[in-house]
Amino acid sequence: MGVDYKGEQGNPFWEDLGRKHPKQLVIIPFSSNRETAHFYWKSIGANSITGIYEPFGYTMCETLDRRVSAIVQNIDGPSEITANVQDSVFVYEVDQDFDKDVDNFLVATNNFWDTHADDRQAMAEHARTALDDFRPEVIKLKWKEILLNAQPRKIAGLATDQKSQKTTKGYGGYGN
Incomplete structure (x- = not known):
């Protein structure tokens, strides 16, 4: 299993887990270097998605696209992406209590190893x-459906029958 984290300061949890399972866990710090990324994806048997650190789950999607087993949280983001394939990923329940969260993650990890x-x-x-x-x-068709089925709305201060008026203020209301 590989762990993708930005390891500038290190991560004691992952480093300790790596020492306990040296043949099963390889810590590979996140990198945009092509060689490191290629090595990472070729070296791992699972990717642990243990946090939300991006606006869209690119790491989750790349994991799925590369056909790498995924250990994911049951929170918005990863669980939304994998909603239709929950039986094909290793899900763990996130808990606000750190120790319980670690225990839940380890249960999912053991399920992976088993x-x-x-x-x-x-x-x-x-x-x-x-x-x-x-x-x-698919996204194109979904947007088309949304736009074709949208009801026109009246927005305060915006009328469709107004004619454009030229101003002397310039672009954005600034200038001469």
Whole structure:
């Protein structure tokens, strides 16, 4: 299993877990370096999505796209992306109590380790279908449906029958 975190200061939890499971856990700090990223994706058997640190789950999507087993939180973001494939990822319940959260994560990690490699491969293959809703052609159709079914709204201060008036203020209300 690989852990993708920005390891400038290190992460005691992951470093301790790495020492306890040296043959099962490889710590590879996040990097935009192409060689490091390629090594990362070729070296791991699972990716642990243990936090939200991006506006959209790019790491989650890349994990699924590369057919890598995913250990994910049951929170908005990762769980929304994997909603249709919950049986094909290893989900753990997030808890505000850090110790309980770690215990829950370790249960999911043990479930991963206890699952046969062939089953994990089949799960990762199926989990990739979660990306189907994010393909450009699907998004285009969803936006088309939304826009075609939207009811016109009246917005205060905005009338559709007003004619444009030229001002002397320039762009944005500034200038001569």
